[in-house]
Amino acid sequence: MTLTAHPPRSSNALRWWRNHASFVVLLFVLVGVAYLYFGIPRDSRNDLSDSSENWRGDSGRGLFFAYAGTLLVTAAQTYTIVKRVGSPAFGRRVGGVALWLNIHIVLSVIGVVMVLLHAGFPFDFRTDRLTQQAYAGLATWLLLVTTISGVFGRYLYRRLPTGKRAFAYWKETHLVMTVLFFVFALLHIIGVED
């Protein structure tokens, strides 16, 4: 009788969690934000908005979040260079494309949270102020949409090669949204009043 060693198989629940974790976390975040925005009475919301004055906008911390968050989101784009250099040897030498995808995700998530704090999200964040403060609102909305698109892309990426065509469409859309975000973010940085 021969004994063969099998690698431990992950349970169905664990596998399901690995495949859907990003969506579950995103859903919880969206529900939490929706509660903060719509579920809290207006007076309490205004109080919360006042209490966030120290870390948003042009306060000392607010500006720190703005600069640091923008730097992190920009540094996350290094992934594009590693991926597009086109030389597998270069990719391996710098740790592999998978490593840089992880770095892209971690840097983006932390950068997005910092920029959202600077923007006063969600209390001081209204759809009727998209173009005020040199497109601050529009840049923030584009950042949110790009982030949600990134989560969706990660979901599709895990399913490759199934859904290869959907992934190709997603990649172009994500690229366009990222470019739009950076255009309006730069317009905001350059044009915001002193």
Added chain:
Amino acid sequence: MAKTAPLAAAVALVLILAVLTGGALLVQGEESEDLKGEGVRLPFAAAIAAFLAFVAGFALRDVLARRAERAARRPASGGKPA
């Protein structure tokens, strides 16, 4: 993916700490009014734009190379290969 995750986390942590330390020093050393001034904002925007242009250059080069590769694979007559 699992093998690269710890290294990715370590690299990301170093980058994040570098940015946070730099940012904290920046905020301590400058008044918030100065940070909002054109003297800081414009060079910062220029640096970000330059880096993004560099990234876009790589992306464009890759897209053009792929298109050229696809065109080269197509038959010269334009019809279906025999």
